[in-house]
Amino acid sequence: MVQSMAKHPNVQAIRAARAYTIDEAANALRINEVTIRAWIKCGLPAMTTSRPFLILGEDLRGFVLDRRAKAKAKLSSDELLCLTCKAARKPFGMLVDLHLQNGKTARLVGLCEVCGGTCSRMISQAKLGDFGGIFDLGTNAGLQA
Ligand SMILES: [Zn+2]
Numbered sequence: 001m002v003q004s005m006a007k008h009p010n011v012q013a014i015r016a017a018r019a020y021t022i023d024e025a026a027n028a029l030r031i032n033e034v035t036i037r038a039w040i041k042c043g044l045p046a047m048t049t050s051r052p053f054l055i056l057g058e059d060l061r062g063f064v065l066d067r068r069a070k071a072k073a074k075l076s077s078d079e080l081l082c083l084t085c086k087a088a089r090k091p092f093g094m095l096v097d098l099h100l101q102n103g104k105t106a107r108l109v110g111l112c113e114v115c116g117g118t119c120s121r122m123i124s125q126a127k128l129g130d131f132g133g134i135f136d137l138g139t140n141a142g143l144q145a
């Protein structure tokens with residue numbers, strides 16, 4: 001019997017004041033241990049100096065809620081996602097560098113007008129025309145002053 005995977009892990013099941021092993025955290029959230037391990041690699045704070053690794057309930061809750069907020073962050077056509085603010089932001093001066101990926105997608109990279117950090121967005125190359133009308137698109141070669 002495969003354990004059913006919760007689409008939205010229930011953070012209410014996590015007690016902020018206790019520490020969880022990976023196994024306990026996975027059980028409490030009813031998700032796979034592999035997911036918890038992946039989260040640790042993606043920045044979920046864990047005490048990894050000795051085994052078993054321990055995760056503070058408070059950190060676990062915060063991480064899940066943060067991921068949820070990011071997943072919900074809907075970008076308007078003139079916004080990128082700022083990695084520092086973790087929010088939708090307009091790029092400074094509406095300037096973005098265009099990085100073409102494989103044949104289908106492109107990454108728009110700009111500087112957050114709020115914090116100055118990197119903000120980016122993946123788009124379909126089919127929509128380049130639309131975004132070209134909104135942003136001032138540079139290329140990998142860099143912008144000439
Ligand atoms: Zn920012």
